[in-house]
Amino acid sequence: MSPVTPLRPPARVLAVAGSDSGGGAGIQADLATIGAWGGYGMTAVTAVTAQNTQGVQAVHVLPADVVTAQLEAVGADIGVDAVTIGMLGSVPVMHAVADWLEAARPPRVVLDPVMVASSGDRLTDAAGEDAEAAWARLLSLADLVTPNVPELAALTGRTLDEEDDPARALAAAVAAARGLVAADGPVGRGGTVLVKGGHLPADAEGCLTDVLVGPQGETAVTAPRVGTRATHGTGCTLSSALAVLAAGGRSWEEALRAARPWLTRALRGADGLGVGDRSRPTWHGPLDWRVPTDDDGRRA
Ligand SMILES: Nc1ncnc2c1ncn2[C@@H]1O[C@H](COP(=O)(O)OP(=O)(O)OP(=O)(O)O)[C@@H](O)[C@H]1O
Numbered sequence: 001m002s003p004v005t006p007l008r009p010p011a012r013v014l015a016v017a018g019s020d021s022g023g024g025a026g027i028q029a030d031l032a033t034i035g036a037w038g039g040y041g042m043t044a045v046t047a048v049t050a051q052n053t054q055g056v057q058a059v060h061v062l063p064a065d066v067v068t069a070q071l072e073a074v075g076a077d078i079g080v081d082a083v084t085i086g087m088l089g090s091v092p093v094m095h096a097v098a099d100w101l102e103a104a105r106p107p108r109v110v111l112d113p114v115m116v117a118s119s120g121d122r123l124t125d126a127a128g129e130d131a132e133a134a135w136a137r138l139l140s141l142a143d144l145v146t147p148n149v150p151e152l153a154a155l156t157g158r159t160l161d162e163e164d165d166p167a168r169a170l171a172a173a174v175a176a177a178r179g180l181v182a183a184d185g186p187v188g189r190g191g192t193v194l195v196k197g198g199h200l201p202a203d204a205e206g207c208l209t210d211v212l213v214g215p216q217g218e219t220a221v222t223a224p225r226v227g228t229r230a231t232h233g234t235g236c237t238l239s240s241a242l243a244v245l246a247a248g249g250r251s252w253e254e255a256l257r258a259a260r261p262w263l264t265r266a267l268r269g270a271d272g273l274g275v276g277d278r279s280r281p282t283w284h285g286p287l288d289w290r291v292p293t294d295d296d297g298r299r300a
């Protein structure tokens with residue numbers, strides 16, 4: 001046996017997303033996550049946002065041909081083992097990404113259908129029938145779709161925010177996701193939906209549940225709800241972790257079971273970061289240090 005364990009080449013993961021100047025979500029969270037899991041991160045920037053923990057101050061969506069140029073540059077030369085898609089910003093950009101997915105057929109595509117930031121600010125000008133048609137195209141090209149509950153409601157036209165009971169609220173969201181993955185549904189063709197529980201009430205044990213809903217069945221993964229306001233970027237972080245783990249050969253279930261405890265640590269680490277004072281970011285780095293902060297988590 002060789003004394004040196006041969007290294008596997010890092011998974012090449014392409015993040016198609018917007019830039020968050022505050023560093024908490026979007027491309028910045030994607031690259032931090034891909035790096036944390038040992039992947040090689042690449043980007044196709046769709047939009048530039050001026051953003052911090054208070055909210056989104058400005059959005060500039062890039063022209064669709066600039067997005068296409070980035071996708072083609074990376075795909076043609078470096079190669080892509082997995083794609084993670086976040087903020088797209090406009091209908092032309094959505095179609096540009098769908099065109100490239102159709103032509104390039106990357107092996108694993110994770111689609112986080114980002115619509116609104118956790119601050120409440122809109123991150124897309126896509127609306128109406130044009131947006132519906134563009135989402136339908138993207139859903140049909142994704143292997144894993146990771147909506148939060150408001151996004152799931154928007155994609156399925158269902159009302160999902162009326163149930164206070166955690167089990168019934170989750171069941172309603174899972175039922176909506178089943179419609180997406182049904183043989184005649186928009187995801188169809190063997191794709192999976194991850195219903196994320198971050199917007200649902202915690203259960204009696206104080207836990208949140210995420211459910212993978214696929215054509216072959218469902219898997220629920222439960223984790224403690226972390227009592228923090230520092231959840232900015234959790235969606236981007238989770239999608240990118242799933243993409244890099246799947247690119248390394250894991251199934252969606254194996255990827256979620258590995259990523260979910262890591263996300264709990266990232267959420268727990270966020271309070272000690274002392275970054276900003278409203279919608280604080282999760283923390284992808286080492287947890288063996290603490291910034292001195294006051295009772296509100298501001299840097300002392
Ligand atoms: N307070 C929390 N404690 C533990 N896990 C959480 C918490 N909030 C969200 N999560 C987890 O974070 C992941 C993202 O879920 P969520 O439903 O918040 O998605 P999202 O709204 O797209 O995220 P974002 O906050 O980035 O917009 C899920 O795995 C969810 O269970």
Ligand SMILES: Cc1ncc(COP(=O)(O)O)c(N)n1
Nearest residue numbers: 018025026087117118232233
């Ligand atoms: C560029 C960009 N992409 C995605 C999000 C969503 O993340 P969150 O819902 O945590 O604000 C964001 N705020 N900004």
